[in-house]
Amino acid sequence: DPPLSFLDPGDTAQAQSIAILHLKRDLLMPTRLQEQDELNEGYDEGKVTNTRFGSFPHSTLIGQSWGSQIRASAVDTGSRGRRPKNDKKRKRDEDENTDSNAPTPKTAVAASTGFVHLLPPTPETWTSSLPHRTQVVYTPDYSYILHRLRVRPGTVLIEAGAGSGSFTHASARAVYDGLPGDEVKAEGASSKKKQKKGKIYSYEFHEQRVGKLKTELYEHGLDGLVEITHRDVCNEGFMVRKTESSDLNAKKNDEPKAEAIFLDLPAPWLALRHLTRNSMSSKFLDAAAGSSNPQSPAPGGDLPPPAPTSAPEGDLSFHSPLNPKATIRICTFSPCMEQVQRTISTMRQLGWVEIEMVEVQHKRLEVRRERVGLHEEGLRGVTAMPASVDEAVSRLREVEGRFRSFHGKNTGADGSEDASGANATESKEGTPASTPATYVSKQQRQQSIRDSLADRKVFKEGRLVHRTEPEIRTHTSYLVFALLPREWTAEDEARCQKKWPIKE
Template identity: 55%
Template structure:
C-alpha cells in the first residue's frame, strides 16, 4: 500500500513527507518537512521556511496534528548571520513589510472570524524548538489535490479544481479506473485523478463491499512530451509517494500513441489537455482507424513505434469490455470544432460541450464600530469621518431599538450628531466591538476568472459482436 500523504495523511505531519503551509486562503507553500538542513542554509535550527509572516523551523512543524496553528520563531542564522550593510537594510525593509501585512491580515481575521473573536495561536507542541515567538503564524495542512493545485510550481497553465472535479465526475473516474492523461504539464490534473482512481483505502473493501476479494487497481497513465516538465513531474510523483498509481511516459502522443512498452493501459477514461487533441484521437480507437477526412486528414497509425522501426499489429489502448469516456480541454472554439469533427468520424457518440464558469462569493460580517485607523483619519479628513460617524450612530441606534424594544428602525431618519458630542460618541464607538451583531454580507470576487476552456465530452461504445450477444443472452436470465 502507498504511503502517499495525499492518500493516507495520517493524524500528524511526518518528517520527509509533504505538508502544506497555509498562510492565507490564496497563499499556501508546499514543503517537504526535513529535520536536517541538507541545503546548508546555515540556520542553527536546521531547515527553516521563511515566509512574509515570519520564520518557521521545520523542527517546529514535524509531528503536529494537521490543522495546527504554529507561531513564527526567532531563528538563529549562526555563522551565516554576518551580513553586509545592504543586507541589513533589506532585512529591515522586509521586516517592516511583514509587519504591515500582518496588521492588515489580523484586521481581515477580525472581520472573517465567525464568532467575532480574534483567535490566539496555541502554544507550540512540547519540545518544539521555538526560541521566541516573533511576528505571525501559519496553519499546517495535509496535502490534497485542491491545495496542491493552488500551491504547485506552475510550469504550464493548469486545470483548476472546479474544472477537474466536473471532468472526473463526467469521466466516471472511481477506484479501479484506468485513466489516460495527456499532456501532464504541471501535474494538477494528475494529482486529482490519482486520488480518484486509487483503490487502496482499507475501509473500501472491493467493489461488492467485501474486503476479502481483490479490488481492481486503478492507474493514471500520464504522457508529457516536454522533457524538463516530464522529469520534474516524475520527481514530484516519486516525492509524493504516488509511483504505483501514476505512470509517466515521455512521449509525443500525437506521433506515437498511448501504448507503454507495447502494453495497453486498458483505459476506461481519457483526458486530453493538448493543443491539437484531434491529432491524438486516431490512436484512441478499438481497431485500426480509417484515414480521417477534411482538415484532420491524417494517416492512421497501425503500429506504435516506441523507437522500434519494425511495424507491430495494432493494439488498442482502450478497455475492450467497457464504454470509454473521453474529455478534451481546449480554450478556442475552433479547436473544439476540429476535435468534434474527428470524434464523429472515429465513432465517438454522445458528444457534448460544457464550459465551467466559477464565481467565488466572499461572505463576511460587516463590522460595526470604529477602529484606531478611522480615529487617525479624524485629523486628516474630518468630513468623511463625520459621515462614517453618522452612519455608525444610526446602525447602533437601530440595534439598540431592536434589542430593547423589539422595534425595527432601519431606514428611518435619525437625528444629526451634535458636534459637541462628537468626541464622546467617537470614544464610545471605539470602545465597542459589536460586530457579533453585525450584518452578514456577501460580495463576489472583483476579478472573476470567466473562461478557462471548453470541455468536450464523448463516449466510445463497447464493440459488440454476435458472440458477445450470444454470451450475454446465455448469462442473463431474461427472455426477450
C-alpha cells in the same frame, strides 16, 4: 521512501512528507519537511522555510497536527534567512516558491511574530501552490471533469499532457484503490485476492517537465499510481508494452486498457486517432487503403488513419489503448472554439457519441450585509450598525422607551439609574412615573434589550449585498465530453444468447 502524503497524510505532519504552509488567503507555500538540513549543519532545528511572515524551522512543524497555527521562530540561529549564496540552496528555494522578497536575517527575526497554518497536502492545496511550469487545470474544472468521466477508485485513466501535474494529482487521488501489487482481500470474499487496478497513464513530450513531475510524484508517494511516459502522443499514441515481444498478438501485455481519457493538448484531434477501438481502426485503414499513401487523409475529412502505435515499422496492425469491455469517456480541454470544432468533427468521424461542450464559469462571490455588528449596550454583534447618527440616536431612544415601558423603571438614556427617580423621568419625558426606582443590574438591562429585540430579527438587518471577487486564479477552457460505446462482438452476443436465451 517518502510517505503517501497525498493519499494518507495521517493526523500529524511527518518528516519527509509534503506540508502546505498557509500564509494567508490564496497564498500557500509547499515544503518537504526535513529534520536535517545539509546546508544548516550544526543546528538541530532542521530545514528552515523563510516566508514573509517569518522563519519556520521544520523542527517546529514536524509532529504537529495538521491545521495547527505555527508561530514564526523568535530564535535566530544565525544561519537562516540568509540569502542563499550557493546555487544549490538558491535553486531549492526557487523550487519551493520561496518568496523572493523573503526577509533578510535581521528582518526575519524582527518579523518573527507572524504565523502560518500547517495544512496537509491535497490536490486542492497543491494546485494552489505548485510550481507552475505550464497553465494548469484548476480545482473547479478538474472536479467537474473527474465527475463527468466517472472516475472512481479502480479507474484506469489516460492523461496528456501532464504539464505541471495539477490534474495528475487530482486524478491520482480519484483512482486510488491501493497501489498496484498491494493486494488486499476482496470484500466479503474468503481467500480471494483482489488485484489493485486504479492507475493514471500520463504522457508529456517536454523532457524537463517529465523529469520534474517524476521527482514530485516520487516525493508525494504517487509514483506507483502514476506512470509517466515521455512521448509525443499525437505521433506515437498511447500504447505501453510491458514486455518486449516480437509477437504483436501478445495483447495481454498491452496497456493501458483505459476507460477514461483527459486531453489537455493544443491539438487533441491529432491524438484522437490513437484512441479508437481495434475494429474502428480497421475501418479507417480500409478507407485509407484506397489512397496510394496510407498516411494521407481519409476520404471525407482531414483525418489520417491511426498510426500503428508501438508496432514495428511497416506493420499496420493497431493495438487499442482502450478497455475493450468498457464504455470510454473522454474530455478535452481547449481554450478556443476553433480547437473545439476540429475536436468535435474528429470525434464524430471516429464514432464518439453524446458529444457535448461545457464551459465551467466558476465565480467566487462575497456575500455580506452592508451593516455589520455593533456594540450596543455591550451586545456585540447582536444588532446591525446604524446607517447614520440620527438613526443611532432614534434607535437608542426606541430601545430605552421599550425598556422603560417594559419595566416601568426610571433610568437615564445611558442605562444608569437616575437618583431622582420619578421626578427626573417626569422632567425628561413630561409624563409622571408611577413606580418608584429600583436597582436594575447591567445584565438585566441587557437581557431586557435582547428580549425586546428578539422578535425584530435584527440579524437580518442591513442590506444583503454580494459581489464577484475580481481576482480568482483560474484558467478555464471549453470542455468537450463524449463517449465511445462498449464494443459488442459476435462472441459477446453468442455468450449472451447462451446465458439468456431468447424464448420464442
